[in-house]
Amino acid sequence: MTAMEQSLENKKIQRRRMMSYFIEAAIGIIEQNGVEGLSLRKVAQxxxxxxxxxxxxFKDIEHLSLMACMKYLRNYTLQLAAYPYSSxxxxxxLEIWDIFCENACHYPKEFYTLFFNKHSNELNNTITEYYELFPEELGKQTELISxxxxxQNIYERNRFIMAPIVEAGWLEKEDAELVNEIIIFCFKEILAQKCANxxxxxxxxxxxxxxxxxxxxLPVPKKG
Known part of the structure; x- marks a missing residue:
């Protein structure tokens, strides 16, 4: 490794270390006062x-909130890794959505912050950066789940796991995007209700x- 490469690597390590400090501080505040209790001043202090x-x-408090709330995906991602999915x-x-709902119900405000925050359309960048800091929280996932x-956002996430349904011929490709949007719109309302009450x-x-x-x-067959 050249001196320049070593310098860049050291800067990367320093950046990750500093981000970890702030994320851990933000998580501590969330645990005590909830997501709404976060402020840049409190986290910095x-x-x-x-x-x-x-x-x-971090770009702003919403970006930091997004990174801190990633901690609340840990059980979700580990459950996804261990679940014996139907063929x-x-x-x-439906099973993937069940796991998502179960965890979202435990941490509704944190999940709302993650998936319906002003930076939630850049979720892939946040997730990639977070798992570089905390790789042990990802678990070993299948290619589809990974x-x-x-x-990039909750719409793209759902689009990926809906793809096998389209490929199997259960849902027309031209209908898939509208179905995707309706599912996410309805879930957002359900989660908002849980946050409010x-x-x-x-x-x-x-x-x-x-x-x-x-x-x-979706044309889900009824169980006999």
Missing amino acids: AAGYNSATLYHY DPLEAF RMLLG PDCMDGDMMKKKTRQIICRL
Whole structure:
């Protein structure tokens, strides 16, 4: 490794170290006061730096919130890695959504921040950067799930896991995008309800509502 390459590597290590400090500080604040309790001043103070330093590593408080909330995907990604999916593409699609709903119900505000934040359309960049910092949280995923997890936003993520349904001929390609948008729109509303009133539903109810929507839109065969 040349001196220049070593210098660049050292800068990369330093950047990751600093980002880790701020992310861990933000997670601590979220644990105590919720996502709404985050501010640049509080995070900088907890990490032992001034607010101006944060802007060297994060665009704004929403970007930092997005990175900090990635921690709440850990159980979700590990469950995805361990789950024995059905060979039926429709049932596998529902199973992936079940796991998502179960975890979103535990951390509704954190999941809302992740998937419906002003930076959520750049989710793939955030996820890639986060898992470079914390690779142990990703788990060993199938190719399809890996592509889904690195999707640009929640629409692309859902598009990836819906692809086998289209390929199997269960859903017309020209209808897939509209179906995708309706599923995400409806789930966003369900999650917003949970954020506004945490007692309005549990994980089973969230899964049931989401399944009902999907089953109305997709030709899911009824179990006998």
